[in-house]
Amino acid sequence: GAGVSQSPSNKVTEKGKDVELRCDPISGHTALYWYRQSLGQGLEFLIYFQGNSAPDKSGLPSDRFSAERTGGSVSTLTIQRTQQEDSAVYLCASSLASGGAFLIQETQYFGPGTRLLVL
Amino acid sequence: GQSLEQPSEVTAVEGAIVQINCTYQTSGFYGLSWYQQHDGGAPTFLSYNALDGLEETGRFSSFLSRSDSYGYLLLQELQMKDSASYFCAVSLSGNTPLVFGKGTRLSVIA
Numbered sequence: 001g002a003g004v005s006q007s008p009s010n011k012v013t014e015k016g017k018d019v020e021l022r023c024d025p026i027s028g029h030t031a032l033y034w035y036r037q038s039l040g041q042g043l044e045f046l047i048y049f050q051g052n053s054a055p056d057k058s059g060l061p062s063d064r065f066s067a068e069r070t071g072g073s074v075s076t077l078t079i080q081r082t083q084q085e086d087s088a089v090y091l092c093a094s095s096l097a098s099g100g101a102f103l104i105q106e107t108q109y110f111g112p113g114t115r116l117l118v119l
Numbered sequence: 120g121q122s123l124e125q126p127s128e129v130t131a132v133e134g135a136i137v138q139i140n141c142t143y144q145t146s147g148f149y150g151l152s153w154y155q156q157h158d159g160g161a162p163t164f165l166s167y168n169a170l171d172g173l174e175e176t177g178r179f180s181s182f183l184s185r186s187d188s189y190g191y192l193l194l195q196e197l198q199m200k201d202s203a204s205y206f207c208a209v210s211l212s213g214n215t216p217l218v219f220g221k222g223t224r225l226s227v228i229a
Contacts, residue, residue, distance in 0.1 A: 004161075033216050042206060042221040043162070056216060091161065106210075107152075108217060110161040 002026075004111035006092050012117045013082055021077045021114045025094030032075050033093045033108060034067060043091065049075060082118045089113040121145045123220035125207055130226045131197055139192045139223045141207035149210035151183050151190045152217060157203045165192070165205075194225075202227045 005024045013019050025032050034046040045059040049069045060066070064082075069075040079086055093108040122144040131137040141151065150169035154162040168174055168183035168190060180193040194201055204224050208217035 035216075035219075043208075043217075043219040045216040045218070048216045059216070093162075107164045107167070110163070112161050 004092055004094055004109050006090075006111040006114050008114055009112065010115045010117075012119065014119055015084060016081055018078065018080045019082055019116065021079075021090050021116070023075045023077070023092030023094075023111060025073065025075070025092070026109055027073075029094035029096055029109075030072060031095045031106070032069060033095075034075070034077050035091045035093065037089045037091060037113070039088075046077070046090075079116075082116075084118050087116055087118045089115050121209070121211070121218045123207055123209060123218060125205075125220040125223045127221065128224045128226070130228060133197055133199060133227055133229050135197050136193065136195050137197060137225065139194075139205050139207075139225070141190050141192075141220055143188050143190075143207070143209050143220075145209050145211055145218060147211035148185065148188075149212055151181070152208045152210065153179075153181055153192045154206045154208060154219075155203050156206065156222070162206060197227045199227050199229070201225060 007022045030051055032049040035043040036046055037043050047054055047067045048056045051072050052069050064080045067077045091110055091113045093110045095106045095108045125141045150167055152167045153165040155165050156162040166181040168181050171185055173180055173182045178195045183190040204222040206219050206222045208219045
């Protein structure tokens with residue numbers, strides 16, 4: 001596709017339920033990132049994929065959060081036993097990750113996000 | 120830990136110039152990026168500085184001083200559509216997640 005897409009765009013769930021958020025990166029982009037943004041706040045890094053592997057999971061807030069990526073493309077972020085503090089916008093971004101020198105910005109292209117509300 | 124500081128809010132008049140500062144303390148540094156985010160929208164890339172100096176792209180310019188761990192975004196000839204949040208972000212190393220500041224909410228008034 002032309003850009004990063006995410007689904008669903010909005011999700012309302014009850015506390016304790018599991019949710020799955022999906023991200024379709026730009027075709028050919030090998031790096032994929034998940035961030036979380038609470039209302040009026042900056043972007044909090046969650047997890048990063050290079051291909052299908054996740055070299056950096058340090059941002060996952062708890063073991064209720066997990067993510068996978070298959071075929072070097074689509075990624076799913078799963079939140080188990082959701083809590084009210086999980087309510088936020090979950091943003092996915094992708095980049096070429098061509099391994100260029102530091103002078104070259106590996107621009108991250110963001111999707112529109114999934115707005116999650118846990119009641 | 121990683122720390123990026125930027126003002127939370129800035130208000131400026133249409134047609135004027137505004138500068139949004141960003142200071143950082145991070146464990147590594149490859150470069151400083153700026154992203155724009157309109158309400159309800161996704162962040163979009165504006166600029167990237169890896170070397171000291173000023174980068175100009177149309178009405179927007181970005182500056183970096185590595186020795187001072189400081190950068191800024193300069194917006195000229197402000198338009199109402201420039202009202203948005205602006206985030207600075209540090210690349211700690213190549214192809215790694217960005218560390219974002221909390222954002223500066225810019226309001227352009229007539």
